[in-house]
Amino acid sequence: MTSSHTMMTSIDDALETFEPSGWTPLAKAIQDATKDLSAFHGESNTNILFIVSDGKGMCGGNPVKAAKEIRDSNIQPIVNVIGFDVDKEGEAQLNEIAKAANGTFALVQHEEALEEQFEKAREIAEKWAGWKSESIQYIRDAKSKATVLLRAYGSETVDKNRRFRSNVKFALSYLSEKNDMDFGLSADLSGMRRDWSSRAGDIEDNVTSSFYDQRDRIFDQMREKIESKAEQNE
Incomplete structure (x- = not known):
């Protein structure tokens, strides 16, 4: 569940601790997100999920299948897949995950560009919150x-x-x-x-x-x- 305020706090906290780990268990990460957000039904909550990865070495599991499952769940998340300094193969893999989740896909090459993607998401959320009010x-x-x-x-x-x-x-x-x-x-x-x-x-x-x-x-x-x-x- 994400409001403009909580989104801003979460993004700032995430950026402070962001460090590529060199391995990407995407399937498990998506499954964990599905479990964590299961209490927040999409009809009454706005669930926003950011997936940031280099797209390499999926580390087991099937992230595309996991993306389809979270798409079809009652969470109804807005999925933003961000490829951080990815190669062509990683780009293709992450793009496939984004399509499976009915989400968006963006490429970034450095942390400043990553911040820009988060900022865009924050601005969009704030605009819609204002429109709603x-x-x-x-x-x-x-x-x-x-x-x-x-x-x-x-x-x-x-x-x-x-x-x-x-x-x-x-x-x-x-x-x-x-x-x-x-x-x-x-x-x-x-x-x-x-x-x-x-x-x-x-x-x-x-x-x-x-x-x-x-x-x-x-x-x-x-x-x-x-x-x-x-x-x-x-």
């Missing part, structure tokens, strides 16, 4: 605006229902006072008014609730897409 804030603002509109709609609907009840009640009272309506009809109309008002209130509640559910669903879907996109590119 801005995008989530944007949809939060949109959700807040939608909430304001929904509240305004609810208030307006309640007010219309209240005015309707008041107007009908006034009309019935007026007609009753003028003796233009018998008691039975007035009672029936009053009951109809109450029933209509109750149904209108229920419809208003259902519609408003549906709008709020739809707002939350759209917000959650957009957030998931943003987080998924960021995790794929960090």
Whole structure:
């Protein structure tokens, strides 16, 4: 699991201790990485794996197979294979590993170039982290605006229902006072008014609730897409 901060710390620490050892157990190294990262599922974590090697003497095992296995695991890592001062044979071997892992491959000839590769990865991670933060804030603002509109709609609907009840009640009272309506009809109309008002209130509640559910669903879907996109590119 790698954030911009942890990536920066890890890279700096790695550079301080970087020393070619002259032998490269790549298959075991990839298998160990798979084991170490297995607790960090790719759907909720951004796993970034750097493989730095001279590409010579694979020291047993099958690194291409190991690369395919980590690619197909739930880790879903972003794999960066870096050939450090490699010959043609080593370049071909490391390139094959990168392809097997659906990763990237880069050649460097000295430590400064290696630092540049790490720096590029760090910059990309920071840019995607910034994009993710801005995008989530944007949809939060949109959700807040939608909430304001929904509240305004609810208030307006309640007010219309209240005015309707008041107007009908006034009309019935007026007609009753003028003796233009018998008691039975007035009672029936009053009951109809109450029933209509109750149904209108229920419809208003259902519609408003549906709008709020739809707002939350759209917000959650957009957030998931943003987080998924960021995790794929960090």
